[in-house]
Amino acid sequence: MIDPSLFLLNLTLFVLAIFLGVELINKVPATLHTPLMSGANAVSGISVIGALFGTQIVMQDGGRSVASLLAGLALMLAMANVVGGFAVTHRMLNMFKKKS
Amino acid sequence: MWIPFGYLIAAVLFILGLKKLSHPRTAPLGNRLSSLGMAVAIGTALVQMQFGSGPITNWNLILLPMGAGALIGLVLACKAKTTSMPELVALFNGFGGAASALVASAECWKFVEASELALPDPFTKTIAFGAAGFSAIIGWCTLTGSLLAVLKLLGGVSVFGKWWAAPTWGPAWLNVVKVLLVALVVVLTVALVNDPRDARWPILLLASSSVLGVLLVLPIGGADMPVVVSLLNSLSGIAAAFTGFIINNPLLLVAGSLVGASGFILTIVMCKAMNRTLTGVLFQPYTAHASEKLTRTKVGSDPEEVAMVLDGARKVIIVPGYGMAVSQSQHVVKEFAELLAQKYDTEVKYAIHPVAGRMPGHMNVLLAEANVPYEQMVEMDDINPEFPECDVALVIGANDTCNPAAREETGPLAGMPIINVDQAQHVVVVKRSLGVGYAGVDNDVFYLDKTMMLFGDAKTMMGQLNKALAES
Incomplete structure (x- = not known):
């Protein structure tokens, strides 16, 4: 779980990444709004990592019923978000490609 | 100790991916980079769980939900229209x-x-x-x-x-x-x-x-x-x-x-x-504007009449909306534009409202699928000044995005930018009925004297219009 000595470091990462995220997106043509939203949404499925470690904590604690159910459900939903998100973005972008 | 290095690689891939996703030419690459980043991230996490923080004792708890989730996501993403x-x-x-x-x-x-x-x-x-x-x-x-x-x-x-x-x-x-x-x-x-x-x-x-x-x-x-x-x-x-x-x-x-x-x-x-x-x-509080009751009526026109109006048109602007998306009529619409250009040497453009079809870029995607040249799709602000000199504005399954009610001070549409079809010499609207659009507001454009309504499914109506046009 949380490590007090790492907290400040984590906070630094958090704040710097927010600045980076703001700089990353400035001018986006309207046609790309939806694919970009969808792609970013797939990246936010990174909580799949959190869900993975969640299952491990549950395993080490001896597989408590409710907590392991929650972790398993989290893993499934996060994975659906990741795979579905990237797939649907890919489909959207493919429709643009035919133009050339 | 070196296992978390994978997270750094994944983070860099995400950053590059998002950056590339915001430019038209590099967008597909951007999506591939971010998905690669995600694969690296998941791999790293699994390795860390196995070798770093103690071995994984119950693979079922990991593989079953992951497999099920991936399947759900993939099926939904591929099956959706x-x-x-x-x-x-x-x-x-x-x-x-x-x-x-x-x-x-x-x-x-x-x-x-x-x-x-x-x-x-x-x-x-x-x-x-x-x-x-x-x-x-x-x-x-x-x-x-x-x-x-x-x-x-x-x-x-x-x-x-x-x-x-x-x-x-x-x-x-x-x-x-x-x-x-x-x-x-x-x-x-x-x-x-x-x-x-x-x-x-x-x-x-x-x-x-x-x-x-x-x-x-x-x-x-x-x-x-x-x-x-x-x-x-x-x-x-x-x-x-x-x-x-x-x-x-x-x-x-x-x-x-x-x-x-x-x-x-x-x-x-x-x-x-x-x-x-x-x-x-x-x-902004939502003022209860339950769908307005329609009190006015309008007699529908037939494709032959519309073909007559189009005779010799120098400039036609097509305004696509959700109706075109639902009926998948983009190919017929493209044929229509080609027919006009061939017959009367008409200049045809497409007016793209930023939210037409309920998601930004929706119309561009559909028209691109039908191989409409990119230059012909013009964004709302650039095309609006051209309507007064346009002979016919053809609205296909759009409603709220060209509803002049948006110019008024109040109402659900107030303040939304619209496409000024009402400034064209003639307006032709292809629509299933006079029914209200998404915002539930009646559209004055339908009742103008210069407006002709073609009631019916966009694909069927455009097909008939093409036929009438070819024969005229």
């Missing part, structure tokens, strides 16, 4: 939010279930349960908000054959309720931090933040839905970042806050494209 992609993005977003909330809840529930588990020291406890609380709030909020957004984009849901329309409701006092609810969830988080063993706090948090998510989206009209989905997407990123604080994972922190920030900027950019402000979208 091109018209329902916005709904899908909103749905996946809700899944992501729920996942973050569930991870946080599992973390909290551990201490509820196992009283022998020692609580961490006060400082750690504050941060861990504080972060878990916020992650749960944002996560549940994103889930219920996204689900309601899906309903609104679909227009409603059919339960046992009975159709339930998605509600839009929000008097001004609802804003006060929202603020009070936010205060309540903050209080509940403090309670959770103080007494993590009490099962009531996570459950109450779930209930109150679920209600908050619904209330946030409830007053927001259909045309603003893409903005809301984008905002919820940004929130689900922040929820993931909070989870990163709990489990001490740098990648969750970086990727989560990256999506949170860039998603927020994208939300602002989208608002600007629609000439709206974010506070306006979120807090």
Whole structure:
């Protein structure tokens, strides 16, 4: 779980990444709004990592019923978000490609 | 010790991926880079779990949910029709939010279930349960908000054959309720931090933040839905970042806050494209404007009459909308444009409203699929000055995006930028009926003397129009 000595470091990462995220997106043509939203949404499925470690904590604690159910459900939903998100973005972008 | 290096690689891939996704030519590469980043991230996490923090004792608990989730995502993404992609993005977003909330809840529930588990020291406890609380709030909020957004984009849901329309409701006092609810969830988080063993706090948090998510989206009209989905997407990123604080994972922190920030900027950019402000979208009270009753009628025209008006036209502007998407008539529309150019040497352009078809870029996607040249698709602000000199404006299945009611001070459409079809010499509207659009407001354009209505499915009508045009 949380490590007090790492907290400040984590906070630094958090704040710097927010600045980076703001700089990353400035001018986006309207046609790309939806694919970009969808792609970013797939990246936010990174909580799949959190869900993975969640299952491990549950395993080490001896597989408590409710907590392991929650972790398993989290893993499934996060994975659906990741795979579905990237797939649907890919489909959207493919429709643009035919133009050339 | 070197295992977390994989997280750095994944983070760099995400950053490059998002950067490339915001430029038309590099977008497909951007998507591939981010998905590669995700694969690296998951691989790294599995390796770390096996060799770093002790071996994985129960692979079923990992592989079964992962396989099921991947299958669900893939099937949904591949089966969905091109018209329902916005709904899908909103749905996946809700899944992501729920996942973050569930991870946080599992973390909290551990201490509820196992009283022998020692609580961490006060400082750690504050941060861990504080972060878990916020992650749960944002996560549940994103889930219920996204689900309601899906309903609104679909227009409603059919339960046992009975159709339930998605509600839009929000008097001004609802804003006060929202603020009070936010205060309540903050209080509940403090309670959770103080007494993590009490099962009531996570459950109450779930209930109150679920209600908050619904209330946030409830007053927001259909045309603003893409903005809301984008905002919820940004929130689900922040929820993931909070989870990163709990489990001490740098990648969750970086990727989560990256999506949170860039998603927020994208939300602002989208608002600007629609000439709206974010506070306006979120807090403007929704004035009960239940679909206006239609009191006027208009006699429909037939394709032959329309073909006569088109005879010798020098300039025609096509205004596509959701109706074109639903009937998948983009190919017939392209044929129509070619026919005109061939016969009368007409200049044909397409006027693209930023939110036509319920997601930004929807019309571009469909027209591009039909091989319409890119130069012919003109964005709203650039094409609007050209309407007075245009012989015929052909509206195909669009309604709210060209409704002059938007120019008035009040009403659900007030302030939305529109395409000025009413300034054209003649207007032809292909539409199934005189029925109101998404915003529920009657459209004056339909009743103008210079307007001809072609009632019917866009694909059928355009086919007949093409035939009439070829024979004339």
